[in-house]
Amino acid sequence: MKREVYFDNAKLLFIFLVVFGHLIQPLKDNIEVVGALYQWIYLFHMPIFILVSGFFAKGAGDRGYIIKLAKRILLPYFMFQVFYSVYFLTIGKSSWDQAVYDPQWGLWFLLSLFSWHMLLIGFKKIQPVIGIPLAFLIGIGAGYLPFIGPDFSLSRTFVFFPFFLIGYWLHSAQLYKWQTIPKKVTAAGLLFAVFAITYVTPRIPVQWLFGSQSYNGMDVAMTGGLYRALLYGVALLMVFAVLMLIPRKSFGFSNLGQNTMYVYLLHGVIIQYAREANLLAVDQNLDVLGLAVIAASIVWLLASKWVVTFAQPIVEGKNDLMQTWLQERRGRQKAYQMKEKSS
Incomplete structure (x- = not known):
């Protein structure tokens, strides 16, 4: 597939949001602006990252494809699961001894990514007008099953699969067609409005944003489906608003967007150490700007030629x-x- 700078820019922005979100996570309960910003980011940053992953999915189903996929996704999962277990032990992190089916740090994404490709084998045969609503219904329905939770990243797999499927069916020409000035202004206004609402309203429990728990585990066994449907609606609006604002121009740093998987897998080394060493003890609203610079620096470092090599x-x-x-x-x-x- 011919590289499009739009998607390199998009992936770079989204991985920055992932790193930045993880960086500010310990501070969200202490600093008001950080708490609102954290929730605002988590409403859409994984859905949009997953949507772009779906855009590049090929959707084949032959034996060779599955074996190649397992080598590319599952092998790094097991290697990094062992690596992070040892690393967390050495830096004194208490929850280091997780089972192989309980992903360390952000490694749930690899398990889910493999599963999304497997689900795509069947869903690509269904017309998107039927398959996408069906995927959303499955994501909503999965929350009612108490045995679907964080183990093997099952809950997240079903909850976020609709965005992967949307990305698979999405064409870049559609996105470019939507990038008109009026639509960009509307998109920016929407994102600002969501942040303002987030700032003045009570915080959403983070379990809802992670998508890793059943409704019963979040004490909303009956009405959980309605809440998840509302979050889906907000996420979809924010996802497409952000996609309309991504520039199609090539920048000096755009090529770093080719290496986002390296950033995703390795940034835990830096951030978890910073947490254990209490290096993130900030307490002012403006400190968030410094954290943004740190997050950008981490992305630049881990996506650099030397680290990737x-x-x-x-x-x-x-x-x-x-x-x-x-x-x-x-x-x-x-x-x-x-x-x-x-x-």
């Missing part, structure tokens, strides 16, 4: 970038030696 074997299961780097280094050394001899 050396982390590629465990993230993607291949080492072509490392081989290229070694060849270039040998070439420079050889050229230097030849220059020394000639002089």
